[in-house]
Amino acid sequence: MAYASTARRGLSCSDDQEDIPMQDFEIYERIDRPRRLPDEVAVALTKAIEGGQLQPGDRLPTEAVLSKKFGVARTVIREAISLLKYDGVVDSRRGVGTFITETTNRSAFRISPGCFEKRKQIIKLLQLRAEVQAGASALAAGTRTAEQMQALEELFAEIERLDALGPDDALEQRVDTELEFYRRITEASDNEYYVEVIGMIEGNIQSNLRSAFLKNAAASEFGPSILEEHRAVRDALAIQDASLARSATRLRFERAAERLAAREDFL
Numbered sequence: 001m002a003y004a005s006t007a008r009r010g011l012s013c014s015d016d017q018e019d020i021p022m023q024d025f026e027i028y029e030r031i032d033r034p035r036r037l038p039d040e041v042a043v044a045l046t047k048a049i050e051g052g053q054l055q056p057g058d059r060l061p062t063e064a065v066l067s068k069k070f071g072v073a074r075t076v077i078r079e080a081i082s083l084l085k086y087d088g089v090v091d092s093r094r095g096v097g098t099f100i101t102e103t104t105n106r107s108a109f110r111i112s113p114g115c116f117e118k119r120k121q122i123i124k125l126l127q128l129r130a131e132v133q134a135g136a137s138a139l140a141a142g143t144r145t146a147e148q149m150q151a152l153e154e155l156f157a158e159i160e161r162l163d164a165l166g167p168d169d170a171l172e173q174r175v176d177t178e179l180e181f182y183r184r185i186t187e188a189s190d191n192e193y194y195v196e197v198i199g200m201i202e203g204n205i206q207s208n209l210r211s212a213f214l215k216n217a218a219a220s221e222f223g224p225s226i227l228e229e230h231r232a233v234r235d236a237l238a239i240q241d242a243s244l245a246r247s248a249t250r251l252r253f254e255r256a257a258e259r260l261a262a263r264e265d266f267l
Contacts, residue, residue, distance in 0.1 A: 037072050039211040041080035044070070046089060049100055060090060060098045118212040123257045125201050125209075130253035132197050133182060138246035139189035141237050148188045149238060155181040156234045163227055167218035175217045181230070185237065185249075220259045229255060 048054045060066070066077045081098060084090045092098045144152075155177060162174035179202060186198045205213050229252040236245035 037076040038079035038083060041066070041070055041072065041076060042083040043211065045080065045084060049089060054100050056100050056102045058100045059096075060100070062097075118209050119216065119260060122205070122209055122213055122216065123260055125204060126253050126257035126260070129198070129201050130250050130257065132194065132201070133186065133253060134246045134250035136186040136189040136191065136194040136198065137233060137237065137249040138242040139191055139194070140185050141240050141242040141245040143190045144185075144188035144237060144240075148184065151184055152181065152188075152234060152237060155184065156230060159230060160227060163222055167222055171214055171218050174222070175214060178221075178230070185233070188237075216260050221256065 045054070045060075054060075060081070061069070063074045063077045063081075067074045070077070081090060085092070088101055090098050091101050140148075158177050159174065159181060162170040162177060165174075167174070183198065183202070186194050189195075229248075232248040233245065233252060236248045
């Protein structure tokens with residue numbers, strides 16, 4: 001789902017001005033950090049529009065009101081609106097306010113410069129992880145315990161189950177389970193430095209890039225061929241083949257980076 005952006009900046013209205021009364025829909029939930037806040041606000045507003053809670057022609061509350069409702073700074077609201085404006089979901093009318101646009105006026109899909117930059121960052125992190133995770137997997141093949149292998153088998157089975165449900169029904173669970181799978185492999189390496197570096201990579205994704213990471217996963221990280229990449233890593237660990245674990249893991253993350261770079265909407 002592309003983030004929309006339509007609010008033309010208004011205007012002579014002050015940020016503190018009272019807005020037209022509007023229901024306190026469930027979209028006004030406080031947002032927990034460390035997810036990137038402008039993306040989360042944009043997603044919440046887009047879902048409200050798609051769900052019919054906000055209709056074409058409705059005026060959005062002011063920055064001050066949205067800031068209070070979401071529990072974030074006005075700069076966060078401003079950036080979220082700008083994401084929505086870029087895709088034509090909202091529009092600003094000078095001196096009046098920001099309004100939801102008609103569906104026919106919205107772009108079908110456009111990748112914003114901000115999202116483009118995030119994808120480049122994700123590719124770099126995947127390339128880094130390909131090398132770091134490969135080393136951790138190779139060590140884990142020789143040091144993992146039977147109990148750790150059992151936990152990996154269970155996680156892989158869950159990845160298969162969630163993958164079968166598809167991105168519409170199980171996107172976040174599928175992505176988070178995959179992250180847990182490789183995190184457990186790293187822990188099985190019995191090397192705290194690998195754990196620390198992998199934690200840094202994951203932390204960067206969760207704090208700054210999660211929305212783009214999830215959208216990419218929905219588009220290109222589901223299906224039989226992707227499962228085969230994970231299965232090869234699992235199998236190498238099961239037979240405790242360090243060389244095979246290294247190569248299978250490196251291939252998995254290199255291919256993920258290549259798929260993202262090759263997407264038509266990324267070029």
